[in-house]
Structures are given as C-alpha cells and as structure tokens.
Amino acid sequence: MENKLNIVIITGMSGAGKTVAIQSFEDMGYFTVDNMPPLLIEKFVELLNTPDNKIDKVAMVVDMRSRAFFDHLRGIVTELTDYTNVNFKLLFLDANDAELVSRYKETRRSHPLAIDGRTMDGIVKEREILADLKNLAELVIDTSELTPRNLRAEILQKFSTSSSSTFRIEVLSFGFKYGLPLDADLVFDVRFLPNPHYISELRDKNGQDEAVYNYVMNHPQSEEFYQNLMKLLVPILPAYQKEGKSVLTIAFGCTGGQHRSVAFAERVSKALKDEWHLNTSHRDKDRRKETVNRS
Numbered sequence: 001m002e003n004k005l006n007i008v009i010i011t012g013m014s015g016a017g018k019t020v021a022i023q024s025f026e027d028m029g030y031f032t033v034d035n036m037p038p039l040l041i042e043k044f045v046e047l048l049n050t051p052d053n054k055i056d057k058v059a060m061v062v063d064m065r066s067r068a069f070f071d072h073l074r075g076i077v078t079e080l081t082d083y084t085n086v087n088f089k090l091l092f093l094d095a096n097d098a099e100l101v102s103r104y105k106e107t108r109r110s111h112p113l114a115i116d117g118r119t120m121d122g123i124v125k126e127r128e129i130l131a132d133l134k135n136l137a138e139l140v141i142d143t144s145e146l147t148p149r150n151l152r153a154e155i156l157q158k159f160s161t162s163s164s165s166t167f168r169i170e171v172l173s174f175g176f177k178y179g180l181p182l183d184a185d186l187v188f189d190v191r192f193l194p195n196p197h198y199i200s201e202l203r204d205k206n207g208q209d210e211a212v213y214n215y216v217m218n219h220p221q222s223e224e225f226y227q228n229l230m231k232l233l234v235p236i237l238p239a240y241q242k243e244g245k246s247v248l249t250i251a252f253g254c255t256g257g258q259h260r261s262v263a264f265a266e267r268v269s270k271a272l273k274d275e276w277h278l279n280t281s282h283r284d285k286d287r288r289k290e291t292v293n294r295s
Contacts, residue, residue, distance in 0.1 A: 004087040005048055006030075007080060008059040008159065009041075011073070011133060012093030013126060014112055015103045017143040017151050018061050021093060024155040025059035027246040036060040038073040041080075049085065064112040064126060077136055089159075092130075092137035097123055099144045149244040167241040168277045170249040173207070173265040175257025175284040184251035185240075188229065188264070194219055196259040206285050207262025216263040226264070230271060237276065257284025 008030070010021050019034075026032045036044070041060065048055055062073055080088040095103075097120065104111060104119045113129075114122025134140060139158065143151050174181050176191065196202040196212050205212045216222055233250070240248045250268070254260035262282050269280040 003056060004085055005045075005055075006057045006087045007045065008089050008091055009073075009077065009080075010059060010061045010091045010093065011063055011130070011137075012091075013095060013100060013123070013130065014064050015100045015107075016093035016095045017141075017146070017148070018063060018093055020148045020151050021091065021155055022059060022061050024152045025057075025159065028057075028156065028160050030057040030059040031055045033058070033060045036062050038062055038076055041076050045080070045083070045086065064129075074132055074136070077133070089139065090133070090137045091155075092134050092140045094134070094140060094142050095144045096142075152244045167245065168247050168279065169237070169272060170247060171265050171269045171272075171278060171280045172249055172251045173257055173261035173282045173285065174251055174253050175255060175261070175287065176253045177255055178257060178284050178287060180253070181249070181251050181283060184249045186248070186250045188250070188252050190225070190252055190254050190260045190264050193222055193225070193254075193260050195255070197256070202259070206258050206282070207260065207264070207266060208282075208285070212259050213263045213266065216260050217267065226267065229268070233268070233272075237272075256288055257282070258286075258288055 008025065010018055010025075012018060022032050022034055033044075041062075044058075044060075047053065048058065077088075077090055080086055100123055101119055111119045111122030111126070113125045114120075141151070141154060146154070170183075172181055172184065176189070180187065193216060196205070196215050199215065202209075202212050202215060207213055207216065217226075237248070252261040252264045252268070262285055265280060265282065269278060272278055
C-alpha cells in the first residue's frame with residue numbers, strides 16, 4: 001500500500017501562535033516552510049510527488065505576509081483535499097481580540113493589515129478575510145489562554161505520527177581549555193577526578209578505551225559522584241520533557257576533553273539510553289592528537 005504524503009497548512013490570525021506551531025512541527029520531523037506563497041503550493045506538492053522524493057511530512061505557514069497571493073489559498077485548499085495520495089489538514093490558529101492586541105503591544109510590532117492604522121482595525125479586517133478559511137479548517141485552536149508550551153503540547157498530541165517521544169538527550173564531553181559548549185543546558189565539571197594524562201601508558205588513549213575508562217571509574221570519588229549525579233538526573237529528565245523542551249544537552253568537561261569527561265559521558269549515556277532517545281558525542285576527544293600531528 002502506497003504511503004500518503006502528509007501536508008499541514010497552518011494559517012490563522014496574526015499573533016495567534018503560528019511561529020510556535022511551525023517549530024512544533026519541525027520537532028516532530030516535518031519538513032517546514034514559513035511564509036509559503038499560496039501560488040507555489042501546487043508546484044511544491046508536485047515536486048514532493050516525484051519518485052525520488054524522500055519527504056513524507058510537510059508543514060507550511062501561510063499568513064498575511066503573503067497577502068498578495070492569499071486570495072488563491074481557498075481554491076488550493078479545496079484541491080489538496082481532493083488529492084487521493086495526500087493526507088491534508090488545515091490548522092487554523094485563533095485568539096480573542098483583546099489577547100491579540102495585548103500580544104502586539106508586548107512585541108511592539110505592527111499588525112500586517114494596520115501599517116498606517118490602529119492594531120484593532122487590522123484585526124477586524126483580518127477576521128473578515130480569514131472567515132471562509134476558518135470554516136474550512138479541520139482543526140481550530142484558540143490560543144487565547146494557552147502558553148507557548150501548552151500550544152506546543154496540543155499540537156504534538158493531535159499531529160504526532162510517531163509513538164516515540166520528540167524529546168532527545170544529547171550527552172557531550174568537552175575540554176575546558178577549548179571553551180564551554182554554547183548549547184549545553186547542564187554542565188558538570190569532572191576535573192576533580194584523578195587524571196589519566198599523568199599515566200604514560202594512558203596519555204594517548206581516551207575515555208572510550210577500557211583502560212582509561214576503568215582508571216577513571218575505579219576511584220571512590222568517581223563512584224560517589226556518579227551515584228549522586230544519577231540521583232539528580234533521573235528525577236528531573238521527565239520534567240524537562242514535560243516542559244516541552246525538544247533537546248536537553250548534558251555536558252561533561254575535563255581539562256582537555258580526552259579522558260575523564262569522555263569516560264563519564266559514556267557511563268551516563270549507557271545508563272540512560274534504554275529509557276530515552278539519546279545521542280553521545282565527544283567534542284574534543286581527538287583534539288590533542290590532531291595538535292600533536294600538526295606540530
């Protein structure tokens with residue numbers, strides 16, 4: 001049986017949360033396009049229907065930034081609904097007038113239909129233009145009382161096609177001498193542990209080598225730190241997931257990022273990998289070796 005192409009068009013009132021919505025679809029593995037001109041949608045769908053295409057999930061935002069083409073959208077929506085090989089949904093985001101005005105005041109941006117007038121005038125005009133599309137939408141979400149996290153959770157619940165979580169843990173090792181990783185959420189300094197660098201037969205190895213790993217872990221302070229660390233991490237990971245975070249980066253640092261941090265990143269990854277979607281990387285594991293080779 002041929003798999004259908006999943007297409008979601010996101011539209012609705014300006015300020016109702018389309019940016020949060022498109023980011024949520026991206027986290028679910030959708031190919032996303034922001035501010036798609038309606039006239040290009042049909043051509044884009046034709047490209048997606050070619051035999052070599054590997055994309056099967058697409059989410060597009062169409063809003064008043066494309067207002068020069070917006071009149072064509074209703075006809076395109078009708079055509080997409082009739083495609084036998086496309087599973088199409090129209091998502092409409094709305095919010096009450098008072099909330100939309102409040103959001104525009106907070107961001108200090110102008111409504112796209114009220115460049116030279118009052119924000120409320122633009123909102124009223126936009127509601128008139130979008131009335132037919134709202135009636136066609138399979139799903140309407142009122143975001144007036146929703147936080148970005150709540151909106152994200154609702155979209156994930158209604159559109160996620162995978163039973164696996166979109167939450168991912170990145171476990172990273174690094175060397176402090178090369179700088180902190182900018183994307184780290186949690187950083188643990190393991191420079192207090194005995195350093196294999198000072199053992200001649202271990203110096204050119206790294207924390208993935210059994211001899212180095214055992215040297216690092218076979219010290220009482222290493223075991224004590226590991227046990228206390230897991231008591232901290234295990235209870236808080238579900239809270240990060242519930243909060244709506246898509247990626248949590250846990251970083252372990254030692255002086256050069258070759259021995260102690262690598263060993264600890266490996267041990268923590270092994271302990272968590274059965275329960276979580278997890279990737280492990282070692283930023284500076286081979287940095288010293290590369291430096292030596294260049295000199």
